[in-house]
Amino acid sequence: MSDIKYLTPLGYKKLKDDLDFLVNEERARVLQKIAEARSHGDLSENAEYDAAKEEQSQLEIRISNLQTVLSAAKIIEAGSVKTDKVYILTKVALEDVKTKEKVNYQLVSSEEADLEQGKISVQSPIGKSLLGKSLGDKVDVVTPGGGKTFQILSISSK
Known part of the structure; x- marks a missing residue:
C-alpha cells in the first residue's frame, strides 16, 4: 500500500487534468507516431519506431505514477x-x-x-x-x- 498523498482541491484537480490529458490526447498521439513509423517498413532498423516506442514507455510510466498518486490522495482544505x-x-x-x-x-x-x-x-x-x-x-x-x-x-x- 502506498503512502497517503495530501493534496489541496486545486492540486488534485491539476493532477487529474494532467492524467486525463495524457490518457486521452498524448496516448493517441504516441500511438499514431508508432503506427506511422511501423508503416515505414523493417522495424529492426527503424530508429523512428524505436523512439516512438520509448516515448510510449515513458508516457505509460507517467500515467501510472499519476494514477498511483491520485489513488492514494486525500484532499484537505488549507483552512481546516x-x-x-x-x-x-x-x-x-x-x-x-x-x-x-x-x-x-x-x-x-x-x-x-x-x-x-x-x-x-x-x-x-x-x-x-x-x-x-x-x-x-x-x-x-x-x-x-x-x-x-x-x-x-x-x-x-x-
Missing part, C-alpha cells in the same frame, strides 16, 4: 489545518537568524511543490525540518547550499 504547529498545508513565516532575511512558505506535498509560488515540499530539507515545530522555535536546516537557522515567526492556514 491546525496552526498550533507546522503541518502540511500550513503557511509559515521564517526569519534567517544570521541574515535577518524573511521568507514565507506553504508546506505542500511533493506533487504540488512550486518554489516560485512559495510552496515547498514536506520532503524538502526545509520542509522536513519545519514539520511539527511551533511558533518561536528555531530550526536548523541542512540544505545543499549549506546550513541555516530559521526562527518561526508565524504559522497560519490561510
